[in-house]
Amino acid sequence: MRRVARLMFAGVIALMPVTLTGCGFVPLYAQQGLTANMAQIGIEVPQTRTGYFLEQNLRNGFGSDDTAQKRYMLTVKMTEKRYGVGFRVDDTSTRSELNSSVTYVLTDAATHKVMYQNSFVETVSYDTAPSPLTGVIAQQDAQERVASAISRKIQTELAVYFHEKK
Numbered sequence: 001m002r003r004v005a006r007l008m009f010a011g012v013i014a015l016m017p018v019t020l021t022g023c024g025f026v027p028l029y030a031q032q033g034l035t036a037n038m039a040q041i042g043i044e045v046p047q048t049r050t051g052y053f054l055e056q057n058l059r060n061g062f063g064s065d066d067t068a069q070k071r072y073m074l075t076v077k078m079t080e081k082r083y084g085v086g087f088r089v090d091d092t093s094t095r096s097e098l099n100s101s102v103t104y105v106l107t108d109a110a111t112h113k114v115m116y117q118n119s120f121v122e123t124v125s126y127d128t129a130p131s132p133l134t135g136v137i138a139q140q141d142a143q144e145r146v147a148s149a150i151s152r153k154i155q156t157e158l159a160v161y162f163h164e165k166k
Contacts, residue, residue, distance in 0.1 A: 037071075037072075037162045038061075038062045038063060038155075038158065038159065038162065039062055039063045039064055039065055039068070040068065040069075040070055040071040040072055041058075041062050041064065041070065041071075041072045041073070041074050041106070041158070042070035042072065042073045042074065042109065043055055043058050043059060043062075043064070043074050043076070044073065044074065044075045044076065045058075045076045045078070046076070046077065046078050048078070048080070049140070049143050050078065050080060050100065050143040050146060050147050051076075051078065051147075052147075053143060053144050053147030053148070054076065054078070054147040054150055054151055056147075057147055057148055057150075057151035057152075058074070058151050058154065058155070061151055061152075061155040062155070070109050071108070071109055071110075072106055072107065072108060072109055072115065073106070073107045073108075073109050074104060074105070074106050074154070074158075075104065075105050075107070076102065076103075076104040076150075076154070077102070077103045077104070078100055078101065078102050078103075078150075079100070079101045080098060080099065080100050080101075080146075081098075081099045081101075082096055082097070082098055082099070082139075083096060083097045083099065084096050084128070085097050085125065094127065094128060095125060095126070095127055095128060096125065096126055096127075096128050096139075096142075097123055097124070097125045097126075098123065098124050098125075098126065098139070098142045098143065098146055099121060099122075099123045100121065100122045100123070100146050100150060101119070101121050102119060102120055102121070102122060102150055102154075103117070103118075103119040104117065104118060104119070104154055105117040106158060106161070115161075116157075116158065116161045118157060120153065122146050122149050122150050122153070123146075124142050124145045124146045124149065125142070126138045126139060126141060126142040
């Protein structure tokens with residue numbers, strides 16, 4: 001009985017890709033030229049610690065070639081706020097949130113025409129510690145994590161934009 005169930009399960013798994021082809025499903029990066037479009041995006045971010053991490057993540061995610069002429073320009077504006085969210089009896093913070101409000105615009109580098117724009121808020125939390133050193137390290141880690149989350153969201157939205165544009 002187990003053997004029959006395993007064979008049936010294997011058959012269902014083997015047929016799944018065939019059934020998806022009929023429904024119109026196309027993987028996002030299957031489109032020709034999508035990666036090339038993403039690599040042609042110039043990046044302008046705020047000159048902050050989080051901005052630095054964001055720029056590095058975007059460059060890696062887009063597969064940017066710094067020597068190539070950029071066809072598009074991505075301008076990202078960001079404001080960060082830190083909030084204490086967990087407090088001890090003596091009113092010192094035990095937990096904090098880093099809240100980043102992000103607005104970005106993709107423009108054509110030649111015409112400066114706005115092609116896509118969006119805004120969103122990304123929040124991460126981190127432990128605050130009585131030791132100044134561990135507090136700084138936790139805050140820096142939160143900045144890296146929020147930059148990574150912002151980068152993933154921007155990359156995904158622009159990939160979908162270029163995918164649908166074609």
